[in-house]
Amino acid sequence: NAGVTQTPKFQVLKTGQSMTLQCAQDMNHNSMYWYRQDPGMGLRLIYYSASEGTTDKGEVPNGYNVSRLNKREFSLRLESAAPSQTSVYFCASSVLTVDTQYFGPGTRLTVL
Amino acid sequence: AQTVTQSQPEMSVQEAETVTLSCTYDTSESDYYLFWYKQPPSRQMILVIRQEAYKQQNATENRFSVNFQKAAKSFSLKISDSQLGDAAMYFCAYRSAFNTDKLIFGTGTRLQVFP
Secondary structure, three states: OOOEEEEOOEEEEOOOOOEEEEEEEOOOOOEEEEEEEOOOOOEEEEEEEOOOOOOEEOOOOOOEEEEEOOOOEEEEEEOOOOHHHOEEEEEEEEOOOOOOOEEOOOEEEEEO | OOEEEOOOOEEEEEOOOOEEEOOEEEOOOOOEEEEEEEEOOOOOOEEEEEEEOOOOOOOEEOOEEEEEEOOOOEEEEEEOOOOHHHOEEEEEEEEEOOOOOOOEEOOOEEEEEEO
């Protein structure tokens, strides 16, 4: 039982490049989330998916898109990366949005 | 809007001693959940403890316990018999019982444990 997995663990991009961060969970959870963590700050919600087939914006959605591919997988896409998107990205999941969230190990992204 | 404040950027404790991390929050809601998450150097966010606002009894998980003061909007974490493995960033988080989609995090407290 791996829990929440994220790929890649590290990534360096140039400004304007695109990439997709992958997240998968094997806990049969309905809800999934993407957060970013910047130095000196707590995690902030980018997008979430309350259930398969739905996605909604969080606190800081600009510059990102998401896809809930199936119940297990929830991807985050940066279409045109900017230095302001340098951050650590965490995926999380929960049974329902009312339940405790469990986090993946994070992806450290640097945009030059 | 709800906010979570952790006023201690860093704390330190001697191994086997007890340390308390502070957290205050601001909300106009009566029903909500509070969490403490631990983030070790591996970066993995690990749930330490959870408290439902409607429960008067303070949550406890082994060496970890909370002091939940609803009227004061305070939610502190006490770590007893501190161990070297407790060294990490600790984040306090709030979630509404009504708008359940997001966790609101504080800025974290870095805990150092000395042998």
